[in-house]
Amino acid sequence: MSALAQHPPHGERPARLTVSYAAIKRGTLWLLGASSGLALIEPSPYEIVFLLALFVFALTGIRFSQKLLPLAVLLLGYNIGGIFSLIPWMGDGDAVRFTAVSVYLMITAVFIAGIMSQDAAGRLETLRRGYLFAAWVAGFAALLGYFDVAGLGSTFTLYGRASGTFKDPNVLGPYLALPIVYVLQRILTGQVGMLRGLITLSVPLAALFFTFSRGAWGVLVVSAALMVVLTFLTAPDAARRARIVTMSIAALVAMFAALLVALSFEEIRSVFDARASLNQDYDQGVTGRFGNQLRAIPMLLDAPNGFGPLQFRWIFNQADPHNVYINAFASYGWLGGLSWVSLMVATCYVGWRVVFRPGPTQLHAIAIWSVLFVTILQGFQIDSDHWRHLYMLLGLIWGLAALGPGGSGGEERP
Secondary structure, three states: OOHHHHOHHHHHHHHHHHHHHHHHHHHHHHHHHOOOOOOOOOOOOOHHHHHHHHHHHHHOOOOOOOHHHHHHHHHHHHHHHHHHHHHHOOOOOOHHHHHHHHHHHHHHHHHHHHHOOOOOOHHHHHHHHHHHHHHHHHHHHHHHHHOOOHOOHHEEEOOEEEOOOOOOOHHHHHHHHHHHHHHHHHHHOOOOOOOHHHHHHHHHHHHHHHHHOHHHHHHHHHHHHHHHHEEEEEEEHHHHHHHHHHHHHHHHHHHHHHHHHHHHHHHHHHHHHHHHOOOOHOOOOOOOHHHHHHHHHHHOOOOOOOOOOOOHHHHHOOOOOOOOOHHHHHHHHHHHHHHEEEEHHHHHHHHHHHOOOOOOHHHHHHHHHHHHHHHHHHOOOOOOOOOOOHHHHHHHHHHHHHHOOOOOEEOOOO
16 A cells, blocks of 8 residues: 555656646746736736746646637637738838737737636636736836825826826726726625725725726726626525625725715816816817727728738827727738627627536636626727737636536646
């Protein structure tokens, strides 16, 4: 008996080795989530950690289900369109880098989808924890910048709005939506207490508010509402549904009270009033955001290869499209534009299916899909095609959709 314990049968690996492999893989996933909020420098730490994760999982094996083919094929079509569109602009360094980043992000989405095939619940939980850590780091930096602590305002703000470890407050805000929705869901389902949950929410929620991003506010409100509805509809019994209703009301009251306190300061209230207005100067007129979009559509109908990566801004008063769907046709041509629209439609199909599939990953799927669905809609208002967290969410939803009945994934392999 002791000999067998010391010398496992041929073909079997010691339990300690199996555990170490799983720990290494989860550790790299935690680092991937934890580095996702550092985007002030390029290449960012996320790019470096992703290469590490890719190396680790390549060594230990990744299973790619045939159900991931639509994701891979549509992203490939999107990027092939971008490469064709780039050909006339090969001398433009910014356009070349833009296209290379698009290809890289495609790889991240497919990789993340593939790793969900094993230990899905454990890997999701690891990524959630890493992402929450990143949200606290980015959010804390945003608050330090907004209040100009130690002169950090010039580093962590943009135009008086909190940007934290991101270059743009309009990206920081949507990035923070997922960890906030996750924590709210855990409060509703009793996984954490109200007090602990509100403390955990405090920094990311305050940072999102101080981005003064209308899009981010909308993403958070609609995502949170959608999460509450889906969590309520999929709750297993009346007692849990009652808790969800009670905790939702309590959390809403707490956040409304915090909002009133924030708006009691004149400086904050004045910026809030200006940003909350739907009539911004840069949106109006023929040369405003929406005017440029309308003028671009007939031009793109006559341009199968688009305008070229990042060329929209040189045609329309140095302004970006501020619409990911128009940008898809402008920067990736007809092939890229049709591929992106098809991917979003297909994602909506698999996303709405996966949230109603019972299993150990269902609550994760609800939180992720609530944010991803609203982010897909937000694409009509902003260029989100280079958001790292968007590709992470795409990979997670497609990876969960590829799981078999029960939605747990296969066993972790040594």
